[in-house]
Amino acid sequence: MTNGNGSPPDDAQLPQLNVMVQYTKDLSFENPNAPRSLGPQQQQPAINIQINVGANAIAEQDYEVTLSIEGKAEIDNTVLFNFELAYAGVFRIQNVPPENLHPVVMIECPRLLFPFAREIIATAVRDGGFPPLLLDPVDFVGLYRQNLANQATQQQPS
Template sequence: MTNGNGTPPEAGLPPQLNVLAQYTKDLSFENPNAPASLAPQPQQPNINIQINVGANNLSENEFEVTLSVEGKAENAGTVMFSFELAYAGVFRILNVPQENLHPLVMIECPRLLFPFAREIIATAVRDGGFPPLMLDPVDFVGLYRQNMERQAQQPMQS
């Protein structure tokens, strides 16, 4: 079935991205050396952060996207604190061409989730007795490209 101009009816509809839900799937904060780790330290701790994005197709137009953030602060080989957060959202995406769907899910959806995950981490670190850890903004386009290149370099598995 087509419109009078030969295009499918949905072709004229604007793309839609709706957030249906947001939630913490998993949160862990460890402060293994307290109270000693809370004393003034001679130097700033070395902080290592890892961020990953995963997605599950829930239905034809709905996707669960999970932003996973892990971090650890160490000073002279001693762990000051560590955390793991899996923060997710359910997104409904309509009227988006198939070739644009994967980048939208893996770039725009985590970009929408990130400020909330950042706040949860800052609060958890502060509640652990440390100054709040404010994560720098993430280049989700760069992260997406990096992951696509890594997948392209992996040999095909049969």
């Protein structure tokens, strides 16, 4: 592809998304009813998962994005285990039009973080004495749209 005058396009103008660093901000795993909860169970536990994304600008082109995942497994109102993970990354975003910046930060950045967070949770649950909990892929576009709709509803006068 050329820029119209026969020379290759200027890479400096192409949109760029770079992961500068990623890290665990907070991790908690609780097994409050061990060792009783580790024995054979008569039924499958009910597992409830909540996922949130937060972001803040830390420099002109750098954003810290935090993927927060909380989960709990219960049988008959008895907690088998629960966990909380805040997994974050710093992303450098360049040459993205302003109208596309928010979706990039809130959709693409957590999409890049998710596989690592999924592995941390699976390992923590396994190390807690249970089979690894393998989270299903997350529809970050749907989550983004849902959050926008919730914000619009909250801003409407009652």
